[in-house]
Amino acid sequence: MAKNKFIAYENVFDQCTLRALFKLSSQGYFDEIESPISIGKESNVFTVLKGEERRVVKIYRTAANFKKMQEYMKPDPRFSQVKGSKLTVIYAWARKEYRNLLKAREKGVIVPIPYAVYKNVLVMEYIDGKKLLHDRPKYPKKFYEKLIKEVKKLKTARLVHSDISEYNVLNFKEKPVLIDFSHAVDLRYPNVERFVKRDVKNMVRYFRRLGLKLDEEEEYEKTWQDKK
Ligand SMILES: Nc1ncnc2c1ncn2[C@@H]1O[C@H](COP(=O)(O)OP(=O)(O)O)[C@@H](O)[C@H]1O
Ligand SMILES: [Mg+2]
Structure with missing residues (x-):
């Protein structure tokens, strides 16, 4: 993504999120941010464009309630080892959603295709519904x-x-x-x-x-x- 396309979002995202978005776009997962679809407590969801194709990025807020996330993950054998800083927990939470989507798709459940997860950002298929x-x-x-x-x-x-x-x-x-x-x-x-x-x-x-x-x-x- 060209840096100037990002200027509008400079004050919307924290530095860490901006860097994650840069990285994912430079890896080709999307070209530009289109518009917000949902502003939530834990995450903000935006549509993005990759050429003509619309995709979705879900950005976990780095100010989310990570204690609750951690409590929730502890009894899950896949994520029971996650401890450490707030960001570590939030990144694990984003990875959890990515992995869950992949697993669901493997068994033929109709869910958005997850394309990538990096830090607190998940890129997935846009569902037009x-x-x-x-x-x-x-x-x-x-x-x-x-x-x-x-x-x-x-x-x-x-x-x-x-x-x-x-x-x-x-x-x-x-x-x-x-x-x-x-x-x-x-x-x-x-x-x-x-x-x-x-x-x-x-x-x-x-x-x-x-x-x-x-x-x-x-x-x-x-x-x-x-x-x-
Ligand atoms: N893949 C997607 N395609 C289209 N819309 C989506 C997609 N993912 C999320 N949304 C929209 O964003 C909203 C919030 O996303 P969601 O994953 O439910 O996060 P939250 O934790 O904020 O509820 C959804 O209710 C839906 O309207
Ligand atoms: Mg929801």
Whole structure:
């Protein structure tokens, strides 16, 4: 990325983030930043361009609550060794999302393709859809069933999303695309069922509002215990 294209962002990002963005763009993952799509507590998400192709960069805030992240990662065997400075923890958190996305894709779960992660910056595929919160599916039952299928596939990738809600599912041409995988945990996480229950609860609550008759317990059995 040409340096002058970056001037506008000089005061938006801290030095460390700017350097990470430079590095990723010089490696060819994108050419320029297009516009912000979401400013959150933990991260800011921007669209970027690589030639004609739109991509997404998710930038973890270096002022995020890293203590909470660390607590969350400790029981996850893949990340239990992460200790040290605040930045070390935040970088591990970004890597966790990258690895979770890769793993999910390997098992055929429809998620954005992760292209690269460096420091607190993750580059991934742009999904041209809207959050369920803003774009209700036309056929809720069909959509719900597809979503359950994705959650089951995720289990074969040995992952539980742990943050499913109408905020983290995109409606892409009436297909559910799960996003926001930084919280997703390994199946070995102690008492992992509680996360599955919470995910199911959130899905049931949302789809009931759209008129589906769903029983939480039954849906939990269906997504988690059902071998089919
Ligand atoms: N790959 C993507 N394609 C399109 N939009 C995305 C993508 N990733 C994130 N977004 C948008 O940015 C928002 C925030 O991203 P998310 O990963 O959920 O982070 P947060 O931790 O801030 O919730 C999403 O709700 C969605 O609107
Ligand atoms: Mg989110």
